[in-house]
Amino acid sequence: MTKIVSFNVNSVNARLENIKNWLKISNPDIILLQELKCMEEKFPKEEFLDLGYDCAIYGQKSYNGVAILSKYKIEDVTKGLLTFSDDQQARYIEAVIIINQNAIRVASIYVPNGGGELQNNEKLEDSAKFKYKIDFFDKLKNHLSNLLKYNEIQIFGGDFNVAIDEIDCYDAQKFRGDILFHDLERKKMREIINLGLCDSFRNFNNDQQLFSWWDYRGNAWQYNKGCRIDYLLTSPKASDLIRDSFIEDKGVRDQVKASDHCPVCLTLDLN
Numbered sequence: 001m002t003k004i005v006s007f008n009v010n011s012v013n014a015r016l017e018n019i020k021n022w023l024k025i026s027n028p029d030i031i032l033l034q035e036l037k038c039m040e041e042k043f044p045k046e047e048f049l050d051l052g053y054d055c056a057i058y059g060q061k062s063y064n065g066v067a068i069l070s071k072y073k074i075e076d077v078t079k080g081l082l083t084f085s086d087d088q089q090a091r092y093i094e095a096v097i098i099i100n101q102n103a104i105r106v107a108s109i110y111v112p113n114g115g116g117e118l119q120n121n122e123k124l125e126d127s128a129k130f131k132y133k134i135d136f137f138d139k140l141k142n143h144l145s146n147l148l149k150y151n152e153i154q155i156f157g158g159d160f161n162v163a164i165d166e167i168d169c170y171d172a173q174k175f176r177g178d179i180l181f182h183d184l185e186r187k188k189m190r191e192i193i194n195l196g197l198c199d200s201f202r203n204f205n206n207d208q209q210l211f212s213w214w215d216y217r218g219n220a221w222q223y224n225k226g227c228r229i230d231y232l233l234t235s236p237k238a239s240d241l242i243r244d245s246f247i248e249d250k251g252v253r254d255q256v257k258a259s260d261h262c263p264v265c266l267t268l269d270l271n
Contacts, residue, residue: 001243001267002099003027006108006157006232008034008213008261012067016044018255023051026248026263029071030097032108032157036065036090043067060090066108066158072097083146084139091136092143100270102153104238109158112136115179124177125184133161137188145195147235153268154235156197159213159261161229162189164199167209168228180227197233200245200266210247213261221253230264241268 005028009015012033023031031053036043040059048055053069058079068074076096080087094107114133115124124130147154162185166172175181193199201210211226220226234242245266253262 002029002270003265003267004030004032004106004155004157004232005248005263005265006032006034006159006230007263008110008159008230008259010035010259010261011037012065013038013042013044015257015259016047018252018258020047020051021255022248022252022263023053025251026265028263028265029099030104030106031069032106033067033069034065034108034110034159036060036067037062038065056093056095058090058093064090064110066090066093066110068093068095068097068106068108070095070097072099081139081143083142084136087136087139092140102270104268105147105152105154107156107158109140109156109160111140111158111160111162113161113179114182114185124179124182130179130182130185134184134188137185137192141188141192141195144192144197148195148197151237152235153238153241155232155238155266156234157230157232157264159230160189162186163227163229164189164193164202167207168211170209170211170225170227175227180229193233196236198236198239198242200232200234200239200242201228201247201264203239203242204245210249212247212249212264214253216260230261232264232266234266238268241270243267243269 078094112133114130212230214220214226
């Protein structure tokens with residue numbers, strides 16, 4: 001089985017030892033990283049090469065940043081959305097990886113949070129940061145729509161910063177209308193899935209309320225007050241090959257200096 005994982009590490013350098021320990025235990029074949037918070041030259045590439053991973057990095061100083069790690073050679077790397085060429089933030093990286101003569105197109109995606117302090121009774125949907133988030137969703141939808149015209153094994157993973165359904169929030173009423181659970185961003189996420197993509201975790205865990213993110217504040221992890229905002233979305237050809245999809249929370253989120261996210265995973269049968 002081939003294991004593919006998406007993980008918002010919330011600073012790759014600050015969490016490096018945790019990430020390395022997790023890699024040795026989890027042993028994924030492909031890792032899609034988000035929120036690197038460093039430029040490419042500051043990315044600890046040698047540390048991952050020593051563990052047997054090729055690296056493709058799209059970095060940004062202090063913020064954002066995405067990467068792809070793979071036990072197999074990474075080819076045809078694209079940095080940034082082709083449909084959003086004027087975006088200066090490092091939020092999307094795409095590549096092709098060949099495994100057992102199967103070409104797999106993968107992308108690591110970090111959707112904007114869209115939150116922030118509102119000014120003078122401003123509504124969330126009118127704020128500049130939220131509008132940027134919605135614009136990013138639209139540009140991402142256009143790009144993925146173009147890719148899905150090809151009959152490929154495609155896996156798009158990342159932190160999408162939105163919980164689609166009530167089951168994806170520990171308290172949907174508390175989040176309703178707020179960031180991560182605003183109707184407009186949920187609608188945009190559904191539009192992306194409705195292109196023909198499969199939410200792999202939900203497909204294998206129909207009624208399980210499991211989360212991928214817990215706020216650092218308010219003992220959210222200890223009380224399991226989380227949201228599922230990290231996804232692995234798969235094309236029809238990829239979906240046919242998935243044998244399992246799950247979240248690795250225990251032993252990751254409860255570490256000292258842990259990220260506020262944990263890895264979301266799937267396994268593919270490529271034999």
